Amino acid sequence: MKALIKKFVQIPGPSGYESQIRDVVRAAVEPYADEVIVDALGNLIVRKGEKGPDGLRVMLSAHLDEIGVIATHVDKNGFIRFTKVGGVFPAYCVGGHVRFLNGTQGVIGLERKKGDIKLPTLEKLYIDVGATSPDDCPVGVGDMAVFEREYMELGSRIVTKALDDRIGVVVLVEALRQLSESGVTSPHELYFVFSAQEEVGTRGAGTSAYRINPDVGLSVDVTTTGDTPKGSKMEVRLGGGPAVKVRDGGMLADPRVVEWMVSTAKAHEIPYQLEILLGGSTDARAIQVTRAGVPAGCLSVPCRYVHSPSEMVDFGDVQHSIQLMVALLSASIPQL
Amino acid sequence: MLEIGQKQLELLERLTNASAVSGDEGAVRKIVLEEVTPHSDQVQVDAMGNVLVTCRGDANADGERLKVMLAAHMDEVGFMVTSDEKKGLYRFSCVGGIDPRQLVGKSLWVGSDRVPGVIGAKPIHLTKREERENAISLDSLRIDIGPESDSKIKVGDTATFATKFARLGKSIRAKALDDRFGVATLIELVKHAPQNIDLLAAFTVQEEVGLRGAGVAAYTFNPDLGFALDCTHARDFLPWDEEDENASYNTRLGAGPAIYVADARTLSDPRLITHLVSTAQDLEIPYQLRQPGGGGTDAGAIHRQRAGVPSVTVSVPARYLHTAASLARLADWEAALALMHAALSRLTPDILESERSYCG
Numbered sequence: 001m002k003a004l005i006k007k008f009v010q011i012p013g014p015s016g017y018e019s020q021i022r023d024v025v026r027a028a029v030e031p032y033a034d035e036v037i038v039d040a041l042g043n044l045i046v047r048k049g050e051k052g053p054d055g056l057r058v059m060l061s062a063h064l065d066e067i068g069v070i071a072t073h074v075d076k077n078g079f080i081r082f083t084k085v086g087g088v089f090p091a092y093c094v095g096g097h098v099r100f101l102n103g104t105q106g107v108i109g110l111e112r113k114k115g116d117i118k119l120p121t122l123e124k125l126y127i128d129v130g131a132t133s134p135d136d137c138p139v140g141v142g143d144m145a146v147f148e149r150e151y152m153e154l155g156s157r158i159v160t161k162a163l164d165d166r167i168g169v170v171v172l173v174e175a176l177r178q179l180s181e182s183g184v185t186s187p188h189e190l191y192f193v194f195s196a197q198e199e200v201g202t203r204g205a206g207t208s209a210y211r212i213n214p215d216v217g218l219s220v221d222v223t224t225t226g227d228t229p230k231g232s233k234m235e236v237r238l239g240g241g242p243a244v245k246v247r248d249g250g251m252l253a254d255p256r257v258v259e260w261m262v263s264t265a266k267a268h269e270i271p272y273q274l275e276i277l278l279g280g281s282t283d284a285r286a287i288q289v290t291r292a293g294v295p296a297g298c299l300s301v302p303c304r305y306v307h308s309p310s311e312m313v314d315f316g317d318v319q320h321s322i323q324l325m326v327a328l329l330s331a332s333i334p335q336l
Numbered sequence: 337m338l339e340i341g342q343k344q345l346e347l348l349e350r351l352t353n354a355s356a357v358s359g360d361e362g363a364v365r366k367i368v369l370e371e372v373t374p375h376s377d378q379v380q381v382d383a384m385g386n387v388l389v390t391c392r393g394d395a396n397a398d399g400e401r402l403k404v405m406l407a408a409h410m411d412e413v414g415f416m417v418t419s420d421e422k423k424g425l426y427r428f429s430c431v432g433g434i435d436p437r438q439l440v441g442k443s444l445w446v447g448s449d450r451v452p453g454v455i456g457a458k459p460i461h462l463t464k465r466e467e468r469e470n471a472i473s474l475d476s477l478r479i480d481i482g483p484e485s486d487s488k489i490k491v492g493d494t495a496t497f498a499t500k501f502a503r504l505g506k507s508i509r510a511k512a513l514d515d516r517f518g519v520a521t522l523i524e525l526v527k528h529a530p531q532n533i534d535l536l537a538a539f540t541v542q543e544e545v546g547l548r549g550a551g552v553a554a555y556t557f558n559p560d561l562g563f564a565l566d567c568t569h570a571r572d573f574l575p576w577d578e579e580d581e582n583a584s585y586n587t588r589l590g591a592g593p594a595i596y597v598a599d600a601r602t603l604s605d606p607r608l609i610t611h612l613v614s615t616a617q618d619l620e621i622p623y624q625l626r627q628p629g630g631g632g633t634d635a636g637a638i639h640r641q642r643a644g645v646p647s648v649t650v651s652v653p654a655r656y657l658h659t660a661a662s663l664a665r666l667a668d669w670e671a672a673l674a675l676m677h678a679a680l681s682r683l684t685p686d687i688l689e690s691e692r693s694y695c696g
Contacts, residue, residue: 016603019693040605040644042692070598070628073583081583083629085598101694123584141625142597196692197603207644 001174002315004028005151005158008166012101012146014068014085015200018042021064021166025194028173032180033192042196043208047189048176054332055187059214059294060325061205061283062168062221063198066161067307068146069098069127071139078131080106080139083122086199090120092308098145104129104138105148149309156315157238163311167301167318168220169194175325187332198283202250205283209290216257216295216336217287220325222311223248223275223300232278236302238314241271242321245298250281251288256335257297261328263335268327270320275300295336299325337619338528338677340670347371348520348669349501352510355445357414357431357494358545361385364410364519368539371523386553387539391529400685405536405559405645406525406676407550407634408518409543409566412511413658415444415479415495423483429474431494432544434658437471442660443498446481447489452498453481497660506666513662515543517652518565521673530681543634547601550634554641560688561608562647564635565676567664568594568626570653584627587653589665592622593672596649598629601636605646606695607687612650615679622671626651646692650676 013021022044035047067086096108106129110120131137151160172192191212196204226234236243244261245253265272288296304312356364368387373379378390393401413432439455446453457472499511522537529535536557541549572588587594595612596604616623639647652672654664
């Protein structure tokens, strides 16, 4: 499974331009799917099973897109100005490596005036691809790039870019595979949505939820932790198991969905944590307010350094997340 | 190719001289209805005041036609009277994004009778030094229509800048080019609707306060594709004080219609960007790519409606948007109309055969 994680995170797929990773995910899930479609915004929607007498229409989502940057200007010396795609922190950019969708690589530089000690802003950054003028620059206005950083394993920890949310994608792909290979038939009609454009405002989740019109929605995304030096005051920590999201900046999770997740974790003796995130949001918030409303929640994989090129998760948490997801989908949902 | 002649200029003049602040779009709606009704299969005004126009095309060999929605917003940024201080003085707020620093001394038309007024501030010899060092806040400004006026201006009335349309050689100077350019272009497209598509024209309301009309219109139309026709900033004058290159021009005057790749609300569908760019290149119509980032158009609401709609925006570049007077080049508007008409005429259902993808 680590090979799958490494493969998925390396494929560039910034918001709006997810097709390369979508094709790879589609190939991975097609053997287990009853129906596969790609919709108007580029969401990959996979249906498995029919609704049994005890079942519901369940929508799961993990987003395909990662944060990135987009070129706004190539100056007379071939340096590229850019703006962000999704939540990019300028401080994480300085000295970073990027790769444009056309393969061009570059390094992010910073305008530096003597004595300047303030944190950089996007306007003071530029990308250097080794060009000397607009004529020999292989990048133009509107071209997108993603951050590059190598994949590392540090004991049970995995460090790489784009764990947000390729790790969620892996959780869903593995859960689908295990459900299919176990011979257990879920009572539910399951929709696995590998969504587009989450990082720019949960855009794909809203439109795919409208199409599916589910009875319940559950997204899988990363959440931050409180276990780093002078970090935020959060209970969630690496190694504590999957986090059951109670609330974040965009959503108050449905208490019945929270209870479904907690009681299932307890029944299967899977470690879990309760998550309250002060900021942020996930696909679940868009699903919750679709049409006439949907009970929604989120299973979070704890992650340090979110939205940096060196995001870190614990492999044990990932395995427990998959285990919990399989358990959730294998049985009826008495809470709803 | 469609061209801009005297009739089109006169239409733009009528449109820009009309006052239609967000939520109060009646004056422009009236012009739109007069212009489009003889050329449409169906016209309706919906609950929010959007004008929804359907021009059905001919069936193709397979009987399919793309349902293509085009949106142009009727509303402009402006002002609303918030309290009556008597003697012809009124407090007011802004409707839509207006920089309060450029309001003092501007002439306005107030209310449905377009009573002339002026925005005034405390006389300078009555100010303290600290007050003069900062920009004048909205709280210190008043609309003054004169004490003798027995007009019926009341709280809730809207007001706009009192700028009249003028042709300045190759340029146009008017208020509300954002988005009367789009409205005028869409009227022309309705009058010359290509027969290969169902053209669903939405003259929308309340774009400037949050793209509110467009989402509703898209829900009704439920289209296959969406195009927003808008007007966007050209900040292409030389930097005032630096020898640096201007790296944040957004768009440039004279470089043709601006095709959007990304703004703050929409990541344009690459299939539509490619279609527009190849149409422009094939027919040698000038075009530019708007710099990514910031801003939003009706496409922001349209593409997220129902199960999603592939969408893109094409805008006419103009300087000094959201001020008393904007400036644009006639040639850019003409090229925008030509590009849109050609691009629509070349659309086939094949465009949706491929999935939304990165096309290197």
